[in-house]
Amino acid sequence: MSDTAQRSNRVLVVATIMFATFMVAIEATIVATAMPRIVGQLGGFTYYSWVFSAFLLAQSTTTVIYGKLSDIFGRKPVLIAGIVVFLIGSLLCGLAWSMTSLILFRLLQGLGAGAIQPVTMTIIGDLFKLEERGRVQGIMATVWATSAVVGPLAGGIIVDNISWAWIFWINLPIGIFSIIAFSLFLKETVAHKQASIDYLGSILFSIAIIALLVILTDTDAEAWILLSLAAVFVISGALFFWQEKRAPEPIISIALWSRRLVATSNICMLLAGMALIGLSTILPVYIQGVLGRSPIVAGFTLTMLVVGWPLSVMMSSKLFKAFGIRNTLRFGSLLFPFGALFLLFLTPDSSPIVAGAGSFFMGFGMGLINLTSIALVQDSVEWSMRGSATASIIFARSLGNTLGATVLGAILNAGINHYASGDTADNLHNVLNQPTGLTELAGDPVVRGIFDASLHWSFWGIVVVAVMTLVSTWLIPVGHHGRKTTSVPASEAASH
Numbered sequence: 001m002s003d004t005a006q007r008s009n010r011v012l013v014v015a016t017i018m019f020a021t022f023m024v025a026i027e028a029t030i031v032a033t034a035m036p037r038i039v040g041q042l043g044g045f046t047y048y049s050w051v052f053s054a055f056l057l058a059q060s061t062t063t064v065i066y067g068k069l070s071d072i073f074g075r076k077p078v079l080i081a082g083i084v085v086f087l088i089g090s091l092l093c094g095l096a097w098s099m100t101s102l103i104l105f106r107l108l109q110g111l112g113a114g115a116i117q118p119v120t121m122t123i124i125g126d127l128f129k130l131e132e133r134g135r136v137q138g139i140m141a142t143v144w145a146t147s148a149v150v151g152p153l154a155g156g157i158i159v160d161n162i163s164w165a166w167i168f169w170i171n172l173p174i175g176i177f178s179i180i181a182f183s184l185f186l187k188e189t190v191a192h193k194q195a196s197i198d199y200l201g202s203i204l205f206s207i208a209i210i211a212l213l214v215i216l217t218d219t220d221a222e223a224w225i226l227l228s229l230a231a232v233f234v235i236s237g238a239l240f241f242w243q244e245k246r247a248p249e250p251i252i253s254i255a256l257w258s259r260r261l262v263a264t265s266n267i268c269m270l271l272a273g274m275a276l277i278g279l280s281t282i283l284p285v286y287i288q289g290v291l292g293r294s295p296i297v298a299g300f301t302l303t304m305l306v307v308g309w310p311l312s313v314m315m316s317s318k319l320f321k322a323f324g325i326r327n328t329l330r331f332g333s334l335l336f337p338f339g340a341l342f343l344l345f346l347t348p349d350s351s352p353i354v355a356g357a358g359s360f361f362m363g364f365g366m367g368l369i370n371l372t373s374i375a376l377v378q379d380s381v382e383w384s385m386r387g388s389a390t391a392s393i394i395f396a397r398s399l400g401n402t403l404g405a406t407v408l409g410a411i412l413n414a415g416i417n418h419y420a421s422g423d424t425a426d427n428l429h430n431v432l433n434q435p436t437g438l439t440e441l442a443g444d445p446v447v448r449g450i451f452d453a454s455l456h457w458s459f460w461g462i463v464v465v466a467v468m469t470l471v472s473t474w475l476i477p478v479g480h481h482g483r484k485t486t487s488v489p490a491s492e493a494a495s496h
Helices: 003-007 010-042 050-073 075-094 099-127 130-161 171-185 199-217 223-246 260-289 295-344 352-380 383-419 422-432 437-442 445-475 490-495
Strands: none
Touching: 010 050, 010 075, 010 099, 010 130, 010 171, 010 260, 010 295, 050 075, 050 099, 050 199, 050 260, 050 383, 075 099, 075 171, 130 295, 199 223, 199 383, 260 295, 260 352, 260 383, 260 445, 295 352, 295 445, 352 383, 352 445, 383 445
16 A cells, blocks of 8 residues: 555545535536526626636646646645635636636636546545555545536525525635645655656647637637638647647547547547537526526436436446447447437427436436446556546547537527527527526517527537437447456446
8 A cells, every 4th residue: 555545544535535526526517507697697698608618628628737747746735736726716706797707717717627636536546455446436426426416406596595606606615625634634755756748738739729619609700810710720739739749748649549449439428528518508598598497497407417327327237247338338329319309309388307308318328428438448458558548538528528518509609690680689688698687588488489499509419419429439349348348347437
């Protein structure tokens, strides 16, 4: 056992890790539930998706950097620094006075969040032997499931009864407690290691993705602006791949990603991430703005997503043994677009149960896709590359979340521009940019009809991406070695 494990109180450290993880895990569902109300107060519905994209972009691009910094300076200082940045971002988000300021503060919040998942996972690796790790990772998986259930409920209660700022400020006591607990209970001796951090690759990647996100969001910009951004995207993207080929420890290992199983699994997870973030960001708007239901009801439709996900993980071992990993993966991939199809049948008179059912099936399918993809990738590489291979899956899913939030938000704006024009369009945007805008919108049949049709454009986008996910899973070279792959603990795969 490592010196870190011998000197630390493992039970208290794991409990603290659970608190820190919960703080980040709850962020997605609690913000998604509250965002329609926040946008109504701050205005700027056009940039709705950027609130999610900014956070996810910063988080995904810094994950690898924080992991390597923890090898150089130790886990505790890097993790505490990340939590401090996250808390500063959370405080400022609650003080935001416009959508622009909120997006910038979410970016800062994401820069801190990028440290929490990789470093806490590394601490667990330091504290526990391999045979103990699966049980601990299973405990961590329950944190994500719990936060996904609590998040929508907490978000709905806060925006209905308190200021929406507390959506972000709720992180402050949890984060401060985590910092104090890590300082007291985590003991480590830092063995100074040489690590090459691909800062240039991170910068080039961020420039390329930001340029792409702006192109997708500002489709009405002048042609020369869009062409300039396209040139920035192409040039920075090309430089990024050149940098990754020459970097000693790249963000994306070209050699690893060029393997067919890894490449197809990562493409699958990128597409699945796009569809899921689309569901998480668009569905609450529909439930509140078209069906006229409360934020709490909207939140519970998302809760069904994360009821299905852990349920499929718990059933995965039996499915693997009965049908093999190949058929389990394909079954999950069929349920994913099946759940998305429920969205197309939503009407202004629909019950939220229909939306909840779609969320459940998408969550169940995603649980199987995520679990089997990680298991296959881990089983396909040697032990020394397993960490990098697993990180590639997390990276691909995070990138999919970033792109999906922007693409599907852009589709929604395009739908509004298509169905509404002149005074009607102005009236719709004015309603959406009011604190109680979604409630008022649900009471206006004409405007609600336009919003319903526009949101269905995004629903079609989710369905298309879900079908592409289905196709990509059938391209993964699974073979018939399912029982060998099941040696990867389900709990460990679920935690990723």
